[in-house]
Every structure is written in structure tokens, then in C-alpha cells.
Amino acid sequence: NPVLRLSGITKSYNPGAVNEVAVLRGVDFEVAAGEVVALVAPSGAGKSTLLHIAGLLDTPDSGTVEIDGADMTGQSDRKRTRMRRNDVGFIYQFHHLLPEFTAAENVILPQLANGTSKADAAERAHKLLSVVGIAGRAGHRPAALSGGEQQRVAFCRALANGPRLLLADEPTGNLDPTTSDQVFGALMELVRDTGLAAVIATHNLELAARMDRQVRMEAGVLVPL
Ligand code: ADP
Numbered sequence: 001n002p003v004l005r006l007s008g009i010t011k012s013y014n015p016g017a018v019n020e021v022a023v024l025r026g027v028d029f030e031v032a033a034g035e036v037v038a039l040v041a042p043s044g045a046g047k048s049t050l051l052h053i054a055g056l057l058d059t060p061d062s063g064t065v066e067i068d069g070a071d072m073t074g075q076s077d078r079k080r081t082r083m084r085r086n087d088v089g090f091i092y093q094f095h096h097l098l099p100e101f102t103a104a105e106n107v108i109l110p111q112l113a114n115g116t117s118k119a120d121a122a123e124r125a126h127k128l129l130s131v132v133g134i135a136g137r138a139g140h141r142p143a144a145l146s147g148g149e150q151q152r153v154a155f156c157r158a159l160a161n162g163p164r165l166l167l168a169d170e171p172t173g174n175l176d177p178t179t180s181d182q183v184f185g186a187l188m189e190l191v192r193d194t195g196l197a198a199v200i201a202t203h204n205l206e207l208a209a210r211m212d213r214q215v216r217m218e219a220g221v222l223v224p225l
């Protein structure tokens, strides 16, 4: 089974109203374990809507969302939330780290919430922070870190509970080009290290070219770039 399979996904905002926006018009999309797919879309094309549906934060009007072979369409909120917490990691353009906790604690806390022991959580946090090259900053709070370092911590937090699917929305979008390039490299290291399936939305065609496959959102469907 692919980790993510979207079939015939449609979504409109304000359906039936004069200001109806048909954002997704039949999206078919599969991502396999270990595969990193670039999602390229102009602003307003429906990229966030698609990522929210794939990550079980929103529901489509029609079509199915399967994660690891499990059809999540029509499942209860409780089941969808459990699947999201266990199997999906999100990364945004801004890090959303907890300011009063250190880098390590930001990676440890979601694991404790998930029932991992303190010792195991700390060990995993150290390992993840090492992969992205900032183990030496583990004891710093976000405000003491650079933008690139903050974003690396956010990547580690997203992967803390070992998701099967990573959904990233412009993960390096708020960084300068050089930092963006390095931080993207760190993200790829993490993804390769864990072998998860990843969908990474970006406007940067050079970064997109470094991924395994590229798709573009056009008129509500996905087409190969
Ligand atoms: P992107 O992430 O590609 O910029 P979005 O998925 O956020 O696009 O939005 C796609 C389109 O749907 C845009 O035209 C946006 O204005 C519209 N839209 C998004 N969310 C809502 C909403 N809650 N209500 C009405 N329209 C929305």
C-alpha cells in the first residue's frame, strides 16, 4: 500500500452560494514510503486545502483519503485524530515552537504526550537534533536560536513520534536563500533517515528539483511538473 492515497478528492468553499470556490476538482495522488514529492502551486491554488485533507484536519466533499491502506473517509473524529497524532507530521513556514521550553524539550514533549518514557524521548530527541546538525543547541530556547535552527527543531518535533507521512507547507519559505538551501538539506537528511513518505509544498523550483518527484496543482487537479 502507498502511505498516502487520495482518490477523486473534491472540495468547494461556500458550496451553492454565488461566491462558491471549487478548489479541488478531482485530485488523485499517491505517495509511497521513502518517496519525497514536491507540490508546486501558485498562491491560492488550494495547496493548504489539499494538505489539510491529506493530514485529516479537513474532510473532502467527495473522494477518499487512505493512510497506510486504511480508508479514513467517514471515520469518527476520534479515529481520525488518533491516526493524525500517530502517523502524520506537519511542518509549517513558521516554527510554532513553545517559547518557554528548550529545543530538546520541544522535541521531547510530544513524545511524552504520546506515552513514550522520558529516557527514550530524550534519546530520540538527541538523535533527531544530531541528524539536523544542532545537537549542540539542544539546551537553548527558541529565542536564542537562528531562524534556520528554529526550523530544524520544528522538523525534529514533527518527526518526534515517528509518523509515516510528513506534510510540509513551505518549510523553508521564511528563510534567506542560503539558509533555506541548508535547512532543506537537513530536512532531506531526516526524511531519508526515517524512510517516511513526504509531501513538501514549495515555490522554489530548485528545491523541488531535489525531490524524487514533482507535481503541480492546476485548475483543481494535480499534474506532473
Ligand atoms: P493555497 O494554500 O494554495 O494558497 P488555499 O487552499 O489556502 O490555497 O485556498 C484555495 C482557495 O480557497 C483560495 O481561493 C482561498 O481564498 C479559498 N479558501 C480557502 N479557505 C477558505 C475558506 N475557509 N472559506 C472560503 N474560501 C476559502
Ligand code: ADP
Pocket: 057, 081, 084, 085, 089, 090, 113
Ligand atoms: P495535539 O493535540 O496532540 O497537538 P492534534 O491532533 O490537535 O494533536 O494535532 C496533530 C497535528 O496537527 C499537530 O502537528 C498540529 O500542529 C496539527 N494541527 C492541529 N490542528 C491544526 C489546524 N487547525 N491547522 C493546522 N494544523 C493543525
